[in-house]
Amino acid sequence: NAGVTQTPKFQVLKTGQSMTLQCAQDMNHNSMYWYRQDPGMGLRLIYYSASEGTTDKGEVPNGYNVSRLNKREFSLRLESAAPSQTSVYFCASSDWLGATQYFGPGTRLLVL
Amino acid sequence: EDQVTQSPEALRLQEGESSSLNCSYTVSGLRGLFWYRQDPGKGPEFLFTLYSAGEEKEKERLKATLTKKESFLHITAPKPEDSATYLCAVRDDYKLSFGAGTTVTVRA
Secondary structure, three states, X not given: OOOXXXXXXXXXXXXXOOEEEEEEEOOOOOEEEEEEEOOOOOOEEEEEEOOOOOOEEOOOOOOEEEEEOOOOEEEEEXXXXXXXXXXXXXXXXXXXXXXXXXXOOOEEEXXX | OOEEEEEOOEEEEEOOOOEEEEEEEEOOOEEEEEEEXXXXXXXXXXXXXXXXXXXXXXXXOEEEEEXXXXXXXXXXXXXXXXXXXEEEEEEEOOEEEEOOOEEEEEEO
């Protein structure tokens, strides 16, 4: 089992460019999450999906959109990247909403 | 609003020198406290979940305890491979709120 996988591992964007971060899990989990991690701050929830077909905003959703493509995949899209979105992005999944979350390896994003 | 504060921010230990990390929290209704380990450049790795005051969990040199207002992660006789950032998170309803972490460096 690969667990939670994320692509790409690293990306550099120019301000205004768009991109999609991909996440997949093979643990048959129902719930999936997107976080960002910035120096000196805890992980902050961007969006989550309680189950296939549902998505909801987290703590810091502005500038992002998500798609729960199927039970395995949950993508995060930046429509017009800004330097403030420079961060490390983590995807996580859990058996149900609120259960123990398991994290992917992260995507490091630099917006110039 | 839920708050999670971890202290100290950084901890430097000599191999074999036991110590404790603190996670204090304010939450309206605690439904779980989670400890994760994060290595540089990696995602957080789950360690423990604690649900009620007085509960303890152990894994190798790590022991987590919980009171009504805080949790401690005790590292007994640490080794260099225990060097990592340790994250604490509390669950209120469905959402996890994370602390900023304690970075532990263990020197041989």
